[in-house]
Amino acid sequence: MNDTPGWASPGSAPSDGQEPGASDPAAPNDRPGPAEPSGQPGTDPQNPGMKWSKEQPPAGQWSAPTGAPNPGQAPPPPPPGPGWGGQPPGGGYGGPGAPGGYGGQGPYGGSPYGGWGGGVWGGPPPAAKPGVIPLRPLGVGEILDGAVSTMRTYWRTVLGISLTVAVFTEIIVILVQGLILNDTVSTEALNDPSASFDELSRALGDTMISSGVVFLVSLIGTITATALLTTVTSRAVLGKSVTIGEAWRDARPQVLRLFGLIFLLLLIAFGIVIVGVLPGLLVAVAGASGPGAALGILGGLGAGVVAVWLMVRFSLSSPALMLEKQSITKSMSRSVKLVRGSWWRVFGIQLLATVIANIVASIVVIPFTLVASAFSGDGVSGFLNSGAGDVGWTYLIISGVGAVIGSMITFPITAGVTVLLYIDQRIRREALDLELARAAGVQDYGTAAGSGS
Known part of the structure; x- marks a missing residue:
């Protein structure tokens, strides 16, 4: 007998162990059943013990769900197939244990919610993640998280490199500032309202020289840290x-x-800015100072936009040079190829990473600078004139400690984001995730499970 819900006859009740809705094999379908006492409606006068039900179903619709149908009776419709309204194969919406359905055991990761990856829905399998990032195209948050995870997971190597480079860089900056720039650079005219134009120009030039020397030394340290951290981040992937x-x-x-x-990139950027400002300078030297200044400002702004556009296009040159062992020109062309069509995305991610890193570093550096100003006796003036002019050794040493701690934060984040952005662009354009999976020892990646790209 078939007792599947939905196939039993409605309105029937079990009797003497018989299945609901089953016909009595000892009696034909047209034989009346037990009746009420004589005189009651629906009684059989010849057999008062038998009676008819008050309400009978239409003829030909009271058959059991199993067995051969009665002559002349249409067979029941077949169950719906696995179309739009049917149950999907492999369990579909089925209950516990149905493979591939919501209640089944999924083939990927052993998820009890099947669905994705089953024979019905065909969703993408999860990407392999042997290191700090999944091997598939990355989002902004995943790139930032990958840089932070690299610093957190391999903190001994990352902080060791950052600390070593930052300490050596800051020692050179302090020595240059205290022994050379304090004796040769004077910025007092900038705070003197009665200073002449020549004095202001000389003071402004000294300030630019002082800032340029400090920037150059810091740049050397940044390049060294970037070179070392590029290797660490690529291995962390x-x-x-x-x-x-x-x-x-x-x-x-x-x-x-x-x-x-x-x-070379700095030379290109400064060359573009100088070319943009030069016409205004020439006009100002010719005697039209007002129009020359306006032309110089407009030219500088336009040149700055062009310089930023070019620097973003070349921003992935560093990891291309370090990881692909390319030449300078080849790495620049590789960066242009990888950034093409994704300029705004690359610019936005790098700008966001730089802002976050500098905000975090400023939280550390500013208190040290204030403490240095208080101990050196310069007060607020020492804080405002930091990096230029005549500052004492106490100020330089205390503020240098804060700069070292800040560099330990900025170096790993900026270098890590650049490397991960380079890897992400290659995954999107060149299916680098397949090579990374093979290098990481992931079995059958890109064949049985499919590639994340």
Whole structure:
């Protein structure tokens, strides 16, 4: 007998162990059943013990769900197939244990909610994640999280590199500032309302020289940290650790090229700005100071936009040079190719990472600068004139400690985001995730499970 819900006859009740809705095999379908006493409606006068039900179903519709149908009776309709209204194959919406359905055991990750990855829905499988990022195109949050995860997971190597480079850089800055710039640079005219134009120009030039020297020394440290941290981040993507010595051995052959690349990019940027400002300077020298200043400002703004546009296009040159062992020009062309069509995305991610890193670093640096100003006796003036002019050794040392701590934060974030952005662009354009999966030892990635790109 078939007792599946939905196929039992409605209105029937079990009797003497008989299935609901089953016909009595000992009696034909047209034989009346037990009747009420004589005189009651529906009684059989010849057999008062038998009676008819007050309400009878139409003829030909009271058959049991199993067995051969009565002659002349249409067979019941077949169950719906696995179309729009039917149950999907492999369990579909089925209950517990149905493979591929909501209640079944999914083939990926053992999820009890099946669905994705089953034979019905065909969703993408989860991407492999051997290291700090999943091997698929990344979102903004995943890139930032990958940089932070690299710093947190491999903190000994990352902070060791950042601390070493920051300490050496800051020692050079303090020595140059205290021994050379304090004796040769004077910015007092900038605070003197009665200073002449020549004095203001000389003071402004001294300030630019002082800031330029400090910037140059800091840039050298940043390049060195970037070269070493690029190796660490690329290994972290594969889930492999690296020591400081291994990072240096891997990066050393490309360090000089990296210096050449950075200085070439700076030369291009400053050259564009000078070309934009030069017409205004020439007009001002000719005697029209007002129009010359306006023309110089407009030219500088336009040149600045062009310089930013170019620098973003070349922003992935550093990881291309370090990881692909390319030359300077080849790495620049690789960056242009990877950034093409994604300029705003690359610009936005790098700007966001720079802002976050500098905000976090400022939270550390500003208190040290204030403390340095208080101990050196310069007060607020020392804080405002930091990095230029005559400042004492106490101020330089205390503020330098804060700068070292700030650099330990900015170096890993900015370098990590640049490397991960480079890897993300190659995953999107060149299916780099397949090569990374093979390098990480992920089995059958891109064949059985499918590629995340």
